[in-house]
Every structure is written in C-alpha cells, then in structure tokens.
Amino acid sequence: MATYPTSDPLLVVIDPGARRTDGESVRIAKDVLSAGAATKVCLPDGPEEFARALARRGSRRPVVVGDDRALLRAVTVLHRRRELAGCVLSVVPVGDVMHLARSLGVPTGPVAAARAVLDGSVRRLDLLVDDSDGVVLGALHIPPLDLREAPPDDTALDAGTGAGAGSATAFGGGPGGGRDWLRTCQSLVRTLVARPPRAATDTAPAPSRLRVEVDGVAVVDLDQPVEAVSVVPGARGMAEVEVRPLSGPGAEASPLLAEGRTVTVSGAHFRYRADAVVSGPVRTRTWTVREGAWGLVVPAPR
Structure with missing residues (x-):
C-alpha cells in the first residue's frame, strides 16, 4: 500500500x-x-x-x-x-x-x-x-427463487371476464349489458372475498435452475437445482465462486468451488444482490474481474 x-x-x-x-x-x-x-x-x-x-x-x-x-x-x-x-x-x-x-x-x-x-x-x-457496466465491490449473491413474487393465481381469471371497470358496456350501456353487469359484480365479489392463505411450501423460496460457467467451463448446469450462488473478488485478479446445489429434494449437497476471471450465469429469470443493491430479473449476466481497478x-x- x-x-x-x-x-x-x-x-x-x-x-x-x-x-x-x-x-x-x-x-x-x-x-x-x-x-x-x-x-x-x-x-x-x-x-x-x-x-x-x-x-x-x-x-x-x-x-x-x-x-x-x-x-x-x-x-x-x-x-x-x-x-x-x-x-x-x-x-x-x-x-x-x-x-x-x-x-x-x-x-x-x-x-x-x-x-x-x-x-x-x-x-x-x-x-x-458486468456486461451492463454495473460494478461489484464486495460480494455478489444469487438467492433462491422466491415464489411469493409470482402474480396471484386468479389474475388470468379476472382478466378473462372481458368486463373491465372502465368498459362502455360494464353497466348495461350496450348490447348484452345485463350479462356484462353480472360478470362485473361476480368479478368484484371474487376480489373482495378473502383468499385462503397459501401453504407454507407455496411461499418458501425454491431452488433455481441455473448454468454457472467460470472461464467458459460449466460448474453447474440447468439439470441441477441450485440453492445459492456467490461470487467475490479474490486475489491475483481472480473471482472466487461458490455454488450450493441440491443433491435431492431438500437435501443440500457440498458446495462447488471454482475461481476464474469471468463468471457467466444464465437460465430462468433470476435476481441478484450486488453489494447493497438488488438487480434483475435477467436471463444471463457475465461478470469480469478487473485487477487493481x-x-x-x-x-x-x-
């Protein structure tokens, strides 16, 4: 120094x-x-x-x-x-x-x-x-997929009624207005009725399926569920990568370790935490180490 x-x-x-x-x-x-x-x-x-x-x-x-x-x-x-x-x-x-x-x-x-x-x-x-010109100073983490971010199950049902609140026929203003009014009321009732709570298994974070490559070599592929991925700048211009896969339903496997100058993660849409900022979702992202930058x-x- x-x-x-x-x-x-x-x-x-x-x-x-x-x-x-x-x-x-x-x-x-x-x-x-x-x-x-x-x-x-x-x-x-x-x-x-x-x-x-x-x-x-x-x-x-x-x-x-x-x-x-x-x-x-x-x-x-x-x-x-x-x-x-x-x-x-x-x-x-x-x-x-x-x-x-x-x-x-x-x-x-x-x-x-x-x-x-x-x-x-x-x-x-x-x-x-990264390939979008973002930077990571300390650590990068890819957490498990959180199913709580998914839209409610009945959104497609409500959208399919064809009776939006602002439509011209919603309150009987055109042909078939009575049926449209009835569908609107039914949709409103479904919205107001309290939904039963989801089971804990539906809201718990689920493992992701990602392909993680270090210097072009796959550490884990899409056929292996991944619990978490972390990347930190190491020494000598190398990134230290840790992948925590699952060996079976709920059974955690030993972490896979690798190091290299480039790390590419791809697969289903995923979010990642870079230092104190959460980004995504993205389908693929590549990080490159800049030594002594x-x-x-x-x-x-x-």
Whole structure:
C-alpha cells in the first residue's frame, strides 16, 4: 500500500442519506477533515447532483461521507466515466448500511475514518464489472427463487371476464349489458372475498435452475437445482465462486468451488444482490474481474 499525500485538497461529498440518518457524525467528520486539509464541502440533493459533483472535482481528492450505497454510487460514476483507475477514493461511513466499508478495512467511527482519510494509505482493489457496466465491490449473491413474487393465481381469471371497470358496456350501456353487469359484480365479489392463505411450501423460496460457467467451463448446469450462488473478488485478479446445489429434494449437497476471471450465469429469470443493491430479473449476466481497478484509502499499517 502507498501513502497518500495529506496536503491534497479534498472534495467532501456528503450523501443526503447520511445527513438524514446521523447529522452529528456528519458534523464530526467534516470538522476533522477541515482541520487537517483544505476542503470543499458538497451537499448534493440526489444522485444526479452527486454524480455532477464528482465529475467537477478537478484536482481535489474525493471523500464520500455516506453508507455502502453512497460508496457504490461513487465507484459506479467514476467507472462509467472511465476515471476510476486514476482516482483514489476515500469514504467516511455514515448511515444504516456499512458492512461493505467495514469489510474493505475502513473504520466505521467518524473520527477514525476521517483520520484515515488524512493519514492513510492507498489500497488497490479488484472490481467485478458486468456486461451492463454495473460494478461489484464486495460480494455478489444469487438467492433462491422466491415464489411469493409470482402474480396471484386468479389474475388470468379476472382478466378473462372481458368486463373491465372502465368498459362502455360494464353497466348495461350496450348490447348484452345485463350479462356484462353480472360478470362485473361476480368479478368484484371474487376480489373482495378473502383468499385462503397459501401453504407454507407455496411461499418458501425454491431452488433455481441455473448454468454457472467460470472461464467458459460449466460448474453447474440447468439439470441441477441450485440453492445459492456467490461470487467475490479474490486475489491475483481472480473471482472466487461458490455454488450450493441440491443433491435431492431438500437435501443440500457440498458446495462447488471454482475461481476464474469471468463468471457467466444464465437460465430462468433470476435476481441478484450486488453489494447493497438488488438487480434483475435477467436471463444471463457475465461478470469480469478487473485487477487493481480502483484505489481506496484505508488506515496506514502500523
């Protein structure tokens, strides 16, 4: 890790979520940073102003005051502007979600984190980049399929009545109006009657059927139900992949482990959690490791 010059002027971008969640920690961080370096403070009201502040940073070193989502937003902005490799980021974690910052070695207290910004060292980190230009800093998880997201069973039945609430014949305004009115009433009654609760087996997450490839080699295919998939940036520009298949109905098999530079997941529509953000559904997605793609200031080793 390289020591970063503390004399550099700072651009302190304070995420609006941090201001709402913990204004006192924001104030403490700002005071510590202002006492140790020349600072310009920016208070964006939303994502667009956040991105504009980073784009206009000039020679100032950006410091994000916010939670994991704010850090991810900053990395995404710089990556999509193709400025990430030449920019070193600092973060003072403030907010509800700070697991990612902690796992990357950033102190979660405002004083310690602000001092690390001033006196810390640059740690080069790998990055997962997907084929839609999204980024993953810490971990990627594909959870089981949740059947609760499926539409209610009777939607097709209601749609098939042909008697929408706004139709011209719904209340007898045309030929066959009486029959249309009756169907409308029947549909309304079906909507108002309480549905019996679904069985627990109908609402529990079910295993997905996915094909997972690492560097073009299949780790698991569609014929094997998958409980979960996780991908994290490892060492030496490699991604570490863990696939948890099911060996039979409800019987969990040993995890399948692999590592490589590209990971492709395909199959039925699936959602995935990248750091603190849930994306999808998609049918296929490929992630590629970018070795040492970004720099983060962390406390200097003692």
